[in-house]
Amino acid sequence: MVELGAGGFDPVTFFKRPQVILRLICLLFAIVVFGCISAGSYDPNGTCLFNGKGGACHYGVGIGVIAFLGCIVFIAIDSQFETFNTPDTKKHVLIADLGFSGLWAFLWFVCFCYLADMWRKTQGSFSTTQTNNCQAAIAFSFFSVITWVGLSVMALSRLRQHIQEAAYGDGLSGDNNPYAPFPPNNSEPVDPYQSRPFSEETQDETAGSDFKAPSY
Secondary structure, three states: OOOEEOOEEOHHHHHOOHHHHHHHHHHHHHHHHHHHHHHHOEOOOOOEOOOOOHHHHHHHHHHHHHHHHHHHHHHHHHHHHHHOOOHHHHHHHHHHHHHHHHHHHHHHHHHHHHHHHHHHHOOOOOOHHHHHHHHHHHHHHHHHHHHHHHHHHHHHHHHHHHHHHHHHHHHHOHHHOOOOOOOOOOOOOOOOOOOOOHHHHHHHHHHHOOOOOOOO
16 A cells, blocks of 8 residues: 655655565565576586476476566555555455465465475585575575465455455445435425324314314
8 A cells, every 4th residue: 555645655654564565575585586596506507406307496486586576566556556446446456465475375385395305305416506595495485485474464454454444334325224315305206104294284184174263
């Protein structure tokens, strides 16, 4: 969400928001994972160091790059969230945020397990730089699981809050008023079984009575 005031967009307030901070952390972790794999997880022949499984390196790089792009997209959406006019649009954005965050938390968990298992089975001697890069990719894959789970929890909390606010707003609108208003003018149809006002009844009864006051 973005703070809009007389000065327009406030970047300081925006980047202090918890979900934005966590997205930036997720973005940083994604850079570390695909950067370490791309830069130092291949031998001079281009073979993946994770037990020679090229799929392990490709999976880590692919998940990291898409996570990086996803963070940028949702940060941009957060900056414009309050400008969305309809509650349904905000609801769909929050659902998309929840779905993407939950999916990537699961995919990072698969990445961590896959890379860790392939590294455990890897045999051979590597340079310190290669070893550090592979181990850093495994470690930050695990850290990414935690941060993306945090984003999922935040998205779920924001979605629930939005649904409650929307329901409360609908409850205050006139569309859901269970009591029918009294007709404002005589042009609207009147229920024939509805009792007439007291003044009209009094006048009708007085006009229809044959009783006359005695004169002395």
